[in-house]
Amino acid sequence: MSxxxxxxxxxxxxxxxxxxxxxxxxxxVRLYVARLVRKYRxxxxxxxxxxEQFLKNKPGRSRGPLRKAINPSLxxxxxxxxxxxxxxxxxVFNNLSDNEPPLLSNDVEExxxxxxxxxxxxxxxxxxxxxxxxxxIFVGEPGVGKTLTAHWLAVQLEVPLYVLDxxxxxxxxLGRSGSNLRAALxxxxxxxxxxxxxxxxxxxxxxxxDADIGELKxxxxxILQEVDExxxxxxxxxxxxxxELIDPALWRxxxxxxxxxxxxxxxxxxxxxxxxxxxxxxxxxxxDTLTFAFKGQSYSDIERTIxxxxxxxxxxxxxxxxxxxxxxxDRISVLDHKERIVMATNLAQHSSLSQHAISKITGVSRDxxxxxxxxxxxxxxxxTNEPN
Numbered sequence: 001m002s003x004x005x006x007x008x009x010x011x012x013x014x015x016x017x018x019x020x021x022x023x024x025x026x027x028x029v030r031l032y033v034a035r036l037v038r039k040y041r042x043x044x045x046x047x048x049x050x051x052e053q054f055l056k057n058k059p060g061r062s063r064g065p066l067r068k069a070i071n072p073s074l075x076x077x078x079x080x081x082x083x084x085x086x087x088x089x090x091x092v093f094n095n096l097s098d099n100e101p102p103l104l105s106n107d108v109e110e111x112x113x114x115x116x117x118x119x120x121x122x123x124x125x126x127x128x129x130x131x132x133x134x135x136x137i138f139v140g141e142p143g144v145g146k147t148l149t150a151h152w153l154a155v156q157l158e159v160p161l162y163v164l165d166x167x168x169x170x171x172x173x174l175g176r177s178g179s180n181l182r183a184a185l186x187x188x189x190x191x192x193x194x195x196x197x198x199x200x201x202x203x204x205x206x207x208x209x210d211a212d213i214g215e216l217k218x219x220x221x222x223i224l225q226e227v228d229e230x231x232x233x234x235x236x237x238x239x240x241x242x243x244e245l246i247d248p249a250l251w252r253x254x255x256x257x258x259x260x261x262x263x264x265x266x267x268x269x270x271x272x273x274x275x276x277x278x279x280x281x282x283x284x285x286x287x288d289t290l291t292f293a294f295k296g297q298s299y300s301d302i303e304r305t306i307x308x309x310x311x312x313x314x315x316x317x318x319x320x321x322x323x324x325x326x327x328x329x330d331r332i333s334v335l336d337h338k339e340r341i342v343m344a345t346n347l348a349q350h351s352s353l354s355q356h357a358i359s360k361i362t363g364v365s366r367d368x369x370x371x372x373x374x375x376x377x378x379x380x381x382x383x384t385n386e387p388n
Contacts, residue, residue: 143298
């Protein structure tokens with residue numbers, strides 16, 4: 001960004017704060033300043049920390065009625081409901097917190113960073129006859145961060161997140177589901193937002209599937225039209241665990257296809273460190289062992305297991321070694337021969353288990369364990385490069 005752009009942005013921010021302060025909209029001032037904290041936390045950390053301290057020193061009051069002056073993307077209209085069940089067709093998340101970013105692979109992070117930058121610098125695109133990415137479909141197994149990423153994107157774009165509630169949309173009355181879907185999409189189009197169509201494979205199946213009734217096929221047609229016509233003022237996201245079920249015509253409509261994969265070694269280690277939080281110091285020497293044991297598991301699987309460890313540890317019902325050893329015994333079947341050798345040598349170095357017990361758990365002979373330990377730290381490169 002040029003110095004001129006920086007100066008213009010600062011003036012705009014200052015003018016907005018002054019306008020709200022002179023209008024005695026104190027709570028709206030707090031909301032706007034909180035937004036500035038999030039905005040400048042990475043680029044101007046000292047400034048962000050300073051104004052964040054001002055917020056902490058000045059307790060807030062009840063929210064005033066003019067919050068839309070800060071965030072015009074909030075929609076005052078009631079969320080549409082299914083007439084039969086009286087359930088809301090959309091789950092609305094207006095006050096998303098700016099938590100840690102999701103754990104993402106480098107290629108996914110690069111794609112999403114560009115998506116965010118396209119909106120922050122829309123004028124550059126428009127000057128070249130371009131529009132920001134309007135739609136994206138997230139593909140990946142459960143627990144790899146698709147929904148969490150949708151929440152994070154809404155925070156970065158400073159707009160609400162709407163999630164289509166399939167339970168409410170799929171009415172038992174013939175023809176009602178299509179009406180519900182259109183009502184939900186029409187509502188989301190009225191304001192800048194991130195709209196997530198989660199589990200889109202449930203309503204966008206291949207139209208060649210003779211097992212589906214005509215109602216579901218009509219839903220596919222509705223979605224195809226909406227993706228084509230979606231405004232770049234909002235962001236339409238879809239997520240699926242079963243890409244093979246989705247109508248082929250839908251893939252061509254999305255501007256961006258983002259594949260979320262199961263974490264590899266480096267990503268698994270980052271997840272372990274993050275999810276253990278303050279307890280990581282106790283488990284740090286188990287990092288290699290746990291990394292191999294978590295092979296093939298999603299981020300949510302890793303978090304769930306680590307939280308179980310932490311609860312048992314807090315209650316004093318097991319030690320760190322007991323927790324890891326039991327987990328390894330359950331997971332050893334997913335490891336190949338070389339990985340089992342690494343696992344066995346790690347256990348020999350860090351646990352109180354005998355070589356006989358380790359051999360029984362891992363299936364690695366005691367001679368092999370002695371070969372790679374011998375009282376010294378194991379060389380993982382030698383193991384990895386050894387032929388089966």
